[in-house]
Each structure stands twice: as structure tokens, then as C-alpha cells.
Amino acid sequence: MRFMVLIRADRNSEAGVMPSEQLLAEMGRFNEDLVKAGVMQAGEGLHPSSKGARVRFSGHERKVVDGPFAETKELIAGFWIWKCASLQEAIDWVKRCPNPMLGDSEIEIRQVFDTEDFGEALTPELREQEERLRAQIAGQTDA
Template identity: 40%
Template sequence: MHFLIVRKADSDSEAGAPVTRELVDAMAAYCDELAVQGRFHAGEGLKPSRDGVRVHFTAGREPVLTDGPFAEAKELVAGFSVIEADSMDDAVAWVKGWPTEDANGHAEIELRPIGCPGGLSNFGDPAEDESGRTRYIVMLKANARSETDWNPGPEILGRMAEANRAGHEAGYLIAGNGLSSSRHARRVRFSKGQPQVFDGPFAEIKEMVAGFWVLRVDSLDDVIAWTRTYPFPDGDDARLEIRPLYDMEELLAPLA
């Protein structure tokens, strides 16, 4: 099974605080436990919400943009990983070992099983390459319907599959994953390095994520243009958050 490991934002991540050598070394050693087994598939950091936008649509799929930063820091996403584990319990056991160097031992992590409730295939790899183009994550925000593990049906799923295929073959849509509802999720909240586990579902539906795509394009305008035509399961009612991803050179620049 594949799981999305979401590191929730905090005041430091929202301020764009530079990473420390201690944190980089601790996270590298921690992730190596799964990487050597071929079960660590991605690990990405999101730039602060001040660099992002939220999108909703008017009639005719005209995008309406709200610039960041966004107020509800504790519900924002600061980073994500994709791992492989035998079960949710196994994934939680791994997360319980999260390095105390992160957030001074007060990190909050959400675990979500990866998989579209309708069976749409996940695809791609969000990792950076040598192109130099910025990577953006487009997060489809959850709603009451997605929290029921709603299946949009073969017509919509077929249009989504075709759009995914076309974008992936064109080279700009590099990854996409659907997520099951938060009733299948867990949260691990650390206090002074000690984990406490909470079972879903979770109440703050409007801040949760139902699925995401990663695009490698020249500008935010290119991402906005893509959202105008993509057949989201909620159609014109889709609510999106778009954030640029860090590249490794930029993330580690303070340590140079």
C-alpha cells in the first residue's frame, strides 16, 4: 500500500525559515530506513503559502484567484512524502520515529492512503529534473461529497484519465494521486518528541486535500491555464490551492 505523509505547516514553515544541517542530516538518516528497501518514493517541500494562490471558478470556468498567505497555518501543508507500507499501522509506526530536530519535537503529521475512490490510476514522479522549470503542486480541496469516498462515475473518470495521459505524455504533468477520505486517515501530533495518534475522520473538511497533481511548467500562469480545462470531478465547483515546490539546491542554499 502507498501512503501520503503530510507534514503540516507551522509558523516556521510559513515564514520560510531556513533548514538546519541537523535537520537535513536527521531527515536523511530517517528516510534512508525506507529508501534502502525501495519503499520511499517521494519527499517534497512546499514553499510558504505567501507564494501560493487559491482558485475557484465562476461561470465559464473563469478562475478567481486569492493570493496567499493564508491564515489557518496549522491546516496548511508544508511538505509531503510518498511511502510504501504493509498497512496504516505500519505507516504510523514509521511516522512515530519522526526526527525531533523537526519543529523542535512538535511536528504534526497526517497519513492518508493513496488511491482514488473511483479507481483512477495514480501516475508519475514529482521529483525535480534538469529542466530548470518550476514544479507546482495543485491540491484539490476536499468537500462533504469527497469525504464520503464519492465515485464520480466512468464518464468523468474517463475524461480525467485522458487528461492525465495527455499531460503526462506532453511532459508538463509529472504526477497525480487521488486520496481516500479522512475517515481512513491518521494524525500523529508530537509534543516534546512524544507522539500521540488520532484517528479520522477530521472536522476541518475545507482545509483537507482530496487529491493532487504536480506540474513542471514555466510559470504560475501556465498552471492557472491548465486548471481552466482540466476535468476536475467537481467541475466548476472545484476549489484548488497551488503552491510551488522547493528544489533541492534552493532548500539547501542556507547551508552552503
């Protein structure tokens, strides 16, 4: 199973406060443990929402809303993609994570859909397209 592990933003991350050298070193060691265990597939920090945008959809209309966004507690400061045997394994890894923020923080864990989860709605043609796109992506990242 794959999981997206979401690090919630806080006032400091939204203000662009960079992590300390100590936190970067602790996170580096944690990431090394994840990689050695075959868990980590990807992971990055994100710039504050002031450097981002949202696109709102209403029928055929698209409206761009520039950041920053007001609800800091609903924003994401970083993420990982992990491959774990279960939600409990992902929880156990998160419990080992250094606190990613200066104060209280929260990390959310969400399972990523696999093609099998879509059942009959994912026709053989759509499944073939999905597999072809995944192969193209893998080829781009390997290059």
C-alpha cells in the same frame, strides 16, 4: 519549476462517493494532455480522511489522531505533481481541468522547493545526501 496541485475535498469525497465513469474519462483525457505536454510527473486520488490519521508533534511527544477530520474544506482529495515553466502555466492547466467534484470545488497550486531555494543552509554534505536519495527513489520507481 515543480508545483503540487491539490484538489480540495468536499462532502461527497469525504463520504467515499466515487467519481462517475464520465468524470473518470474526462480526467483521463486531461491527464493524457498533461503527460503529452511533459507537465505531469505524478498524480493520485486519496481515500477519505476517515481512513487516515494525523500525527501531532509537541516537542518529543507524538500523538496519533484517527480520522475523519472535521474541516472538509481543509482536506485534500487528490493531487498532482507538475513541472511547469511558471505559476501562470500551472494556473492555465488548472483552468482546463474538468471540475473534480459534483458541485463547487477548489484546486490549490503550490510551488515545490528546489534544492537551490535553501541557499547556504543546504551544505555540500546535505546536498550530496539529497541527490543520493533522489537517485535511490528514481531507481525504486524505475524497477
